[in-house]
Amino acid sequence: MMNLVFPEHFLWGAASSGPQSEGSFQKPHASVMDYWFQTRPQDFYDGAGPDMASDFYHRYREDLRLMKECGFNSFRTSIQWTRLIQDLETGAPDPDGVSFYNRLIEEAQALGIQLILNLHHFDLPEVLLEQYGGWESRHVVDLYVRFARTAFTLFGDRVSRWTTFNEPMVIAEAGYLDGFHWPKYKNRGKASVQVMYHMALASALAVKAFHELVPDGSIGIILNLTPAYPKDAQAEHLAAARFVEQFYNRFFLDAAVKGSFPKELLEELRRQAVLFTASDDDLAAVSENTVDFIGVNYYHPRRVQARTDSWQEAEWSPNAYFCDYEMPNRRINPYRGWEIYPQAIGDIADVIKNEYNNIPWYLSENGMGVEHEARFMNEAGVICDDYRIAFYEEHLAQLHQAIQNGAACFGFHAWTAVDCWSWNNAYKNRYGFIALDRSTGSRTIKQSGRWFRKLADTNTLTLEDITL
Numbered sequence: 001m002m003n004l005v006f007p008e009h010f011l012w013g014a015a016s017s018g019p020q021s022e023g024s025f026q027k028p029h030a031s032v033m034d035y036w037f038q039t040r041p042q043d044f045y046d047g048a049g050p051d052m053a054s055d056f057y058h059r060y061r062e063d064l065r066l067m068k069e070c071g072f073n074s075f076r077t078s079i080q081w082t083r084l085i086q087d088l089e090t091g092a093p094d095p096d097g098v099s100f101y102n103r104l105i106e107e108a109q110a111l112g113i114q115l116i117l118n119l120h121h122f123d124l125p126e127v128l129l130e131q132y133g134g135w136e137s138r139h140v141v142d143l144y145v146r147f148a149r150t151a152f153t154l155f156g157d158r159v160s161r162w163t164t165f166n167e168p169m170v171i172a173e174a175g176y177l178d179g180f181h182w183p184k185y186k187n188r189g190k191a192s193v194q195v196m197y198h199m200a201l202a203s204a205l206a207v208k209a210f211h212e213l214v215p216d217g218s219i220g221i222i223l224n225l226t227p228a229y230p231k232d233a234q235a236e237h238l239a240a241a242r243f244v245e246q247f248y249n250r251f252f253l254d255a256a257v258k259g260s261f262p263k264e265l266l267e268e269l270r271r272q273a274v275l276f277t278a279s280d281d282d283l284a285a286v287s288e289n290t291v292d293f294i295g296v297n298y299y300h301p302r303r304v305q306a307r308t309d310s311w312q313e314a315e316w317s318p319n320a321y322f323c324d325y326e327m328p329n330r331r332i333n334p335y336r337g338w339e340i341y342p343q344a345i346g347d348i349a350d351v352i353k354n355e356y357n358n359i360p361w362y363l364s365e366n367g368m369g370v371e372h373e374a375r376f377m378n379e380a381g382v383i384c385d386d387y388r389i390a391f392y393e394e395h396l397a398q399l400h401q402a403i404q405n406g407a408a409c410f411g412f413h414a415w416t417a418v419d420c421w422s423w424n425n426a427y428k429n430r431y432g433f434i435a436l437d438r439s440t441g442s443r444t445i446k447q448s449g450r451w452f453r454k455l456a457d458t459n460t461l462t463l464e465d466i467t468l
């Protein structure tokens, strides 16, 4: 048996997001996700949409209490732009939205759960996509900053830790390159680069506003720093992995922490005539307004190789530089199709420590989605998800080792608390510590939730069976 003790004041909890939990009740606007579901419900597993989600809008009290029972000292969710803001041009708030988030903050405070509020979780107001072309538009950056200012002004007196975006890379990748999130474009390479730049700029301008309005708080950005591992050490595979690392990871990481963009990548984008358009003032804003901390979402590694065919599309795309590599004998979560590779946490920690000045960070999402979990229910009605506990144990052991090696990591958030709605997969894969019965709305803590309670209460990971 081994006891791994985590640093004092470590954050223990989970993450969720507004669009995946609240439901669309009372919102003054539709997000791109709401619109996607209204337009093409057949894209969603079992036809389940964000309209109902897990009904967190009505059940937040019960859900926060269950989180407390699972030992949470912290919880991240996102404020929906489409709920908080009534006038998207001026940033004037919607009274019902203000009241909801105020009640949520009060309840979390009463329970001693520190809220981390995120501002954007893939949920652009749809009308801004329609009217302006969404994140391709510089005007939308200003509108986002007005929304951010409203949120900081209203809630910054009680919430001190914020994040500007969750996984902005996914918006470009899934929406503009690979076609699996609305607006479902494929290989619109030049547009994807502009979208990425505008989100990096929006984040920097929100950081600036935050530091003015909430001087005692701290603000970060949540990035999916999925490491890119080459198939082998051949030069062509190394080059493919290097490109992926720079485009998919370092673009946002450099902008957020260093206030600049990877030079080699910018040169390539310029050579290909797809570099973003930017004013000097905006580039200065990126350089002057870096984040206080990073949130790292980690689920699986990315294994890449040089392209095995020649790229045929007319338009430039990052997909021209690599293709995925299926490593033989990799461990897989069959429900989500993602490789399980906890060792990557150490690699991410080393990059942050050695190349990003050891900026404080926390593991802001990590988890395992499993289908048909009801089959693991015992006679008492509790889902016995020992596979999830084993998954977390392995990842936490790696995280603990990284901290021993000097990583400035201040917390661990699982994905997620109550089983929540996901983009295309809707409720197919369940990730929560707390099971949701969609037919009745009832919630029941899973075995992993009890296990997490002990972990959080003792600040110690106890490993019975050491296979590290």
Ligand code: BG6
Residues within 6 Å of the ligand: 017, 020, 166, 167, 224, 297, 336, 365, 369, 415, 421, 422, 423, 425, 429
């Ligand atoms: C993260 C997102 O990428 O992964 C979450 O921040 C998402 O929003 C989670 O739900 C799990 O992925 P999925 O697609 O299985 O829901």
